[in-house]
Amino acid sequence: MEKLLELQNVHVSFQTYGGEVKAVRGVSLQLAKGESLAIVGESGSGKSVTSKAVMRLLPQKTSKIKEGKILFEGKDLAKASEREMEKIRGAEISMIFQDPMTSLNPTMTVGKQIMEGLRKHQNMSKSEAKERAINLLKLVGIPNPEIRVDEYPHQFSGGMRQRVVIAIALACNPKVLIADEPTTALDVTIQAQILDLMRDLQEKTGTAIILITHDLGVVANLAQRVAVMYGGTIVETGTVDEIFYNPKHPYTWGLLASMPKLNADSKDLLAIPGTPPDLLNPPKGCPFAARCPYAMEVCVDHMPSYFDVSSTQKSACWLLDERAPKVEPPEEALV
Ligand code: SF4
Ligand code: MG
Numbered sequence: 001m002e003k004l005l006e007l008q009n010v011h012v013s014f015q016t017y018g019g020e021v022k023a024v025r026g027v028s029l030q031l032a033k034g035e036s037l038a039i040v041g042e043s044g045s046g047k048s049v050t051s052k053a054v055m056r057l058l059p060q061k062t063s064k065i066k067e068g069k070i071l072f073e074g075k076d077l078a079k080a081s082e083r084e085m086e087k088i089r090g091a092e093i094s095m096i097f098q099d100p101m102t103s104l105n106p107t108m109t110v111g112k113q114i115m116e117g118l119r120k121h122q123n124m125s126k127s128e129a130k131e132r133a134i135n136l137l138k139l140v141g142i143p144n145p146e147i148r149v150d151e152y153p154h155q156f157s158g159g160m161r162q163r164v165v166i167a168i169a170l171a172c173n174p175k176v177l178i179a180d181e182p183t184t185a186l187d188v189t190i191q192a193q194i195l196d197l198m199r200d201l202q203e204k205t206g207t208a209i210i211l212i213t214h215d216l217g218v219v220a221n222l223a224q225r226v227a228v229m230y231g232g233t234i235v236e237t238g239t240v241d242e243i244f245y246n247p248k249h250p251y252t253w254g255l256l257a258s259m260p261k262l263n264a265d266s267k268d269l270l271a272i273p274g275t276p277p278d279l280l281n282p283p284k285g286c287p288f289a290a291r292c293p294y295a296m297e298v299c300v301d302h303m304p305s306y307f308d309v310s311s312t313q314k315s316a317c318w319l320l321d322e323r324a325p326k327v328e329p330p331e332e333a334l335v
Pocket of ligand 1 (some may be wrong): 286
């Protein structure tokens with residue numbers, strides 16, 4: 001596997017009036033060329049913070065990458081200067097966010113917004129950039145791109161706006177596309193279309209994707225590998241099949257159990273009881289211990305290390321220790 005992006009033991013903290021919030025605590029991840037990786041977890045699990053750290057888009061005054069490396073093609077982005085990052089953002093690594101309206105400029109035509117990056121990073125002439133903008137609109141499935149290129153964001157529907165955002169993100173052929181809850185603000189049928197589009201584009205362009213989501217259901221269609229985050233740490237990681245069909249971490253079981261099933265009423269959805277840990281005072285043991293139905297004494301005092309389930313799956317849970325009782329996933333977690 002040719003490594004494109006590698007996070008090594010990344011720690012990110014925020015300074016607040018209450019003290020230091022340890023939002024990301026030792027995250028290690030790898031992304032290969034052209035691969036798609038989903039980072040899944042509840043809000044506050046650290047998934048967005050992790051991706052913003054990669055882009056170096058965290059607030060400079062109140063947050064800090066305290067430890068670790070973020071290697072992109074071998075270069076440590078955690079230590080890159082703002083000038084170096086400006087060359088990378090949008091050109092090598094781009095990002096799309098949940099709400100397309102806030103990421104588009106309402107006073108500029110969509111064409112101009114696509115052309116901005118092309119002019120800045122690729123030195124294209126105006127007419128070349130416009131032609132490329134039209135082609136990109138076509139690529140993301142916007143009808144009549146020759147006309148729509150001169151229209152403003154408010155003239156597009158929510159789903160079409162998110163397509164425009166994706167066109168902007170892909171304009172410079174980035175090697176990595178980070179999509180943070182890209183479909184959460186859209187209704188269900190549009191969500192499916194946008195996910196299809198992203199999968200399609202990934203195949204066509206070979207861009208590696210990091211998909212950030214709270215919804216495991218979104219993952220199945222798009223990602224090849226999954227990292228499950230909880231309490232600022234990765235609790236389990238594996239291929240999509242491993243995470244869906246052979247999950248080992250009780251938090252992953254909880255996520256799977258809370259996924260809507262085809263044959264069930266939405267009222268049968270099982271939420272995981274309890275609340276995520278307070279990252280001002282993170283637990284010293286397993287971050288999930290307070291909510292875990294299987295928690296043992298060891299879990300409270302000792303952070304579990306990663307146990308290898310296979311060559312591609314790792315899980316940070318003491319249940320995988322040979323001395324632990326054998327526990328099977330609950331029926332609700334079976335896909
Ligand atoms: Fe539950 Fe213990 Fe495993 Fe944490 S380490 S998920 S508390 S069994
Ligand atoms: Mg988020």
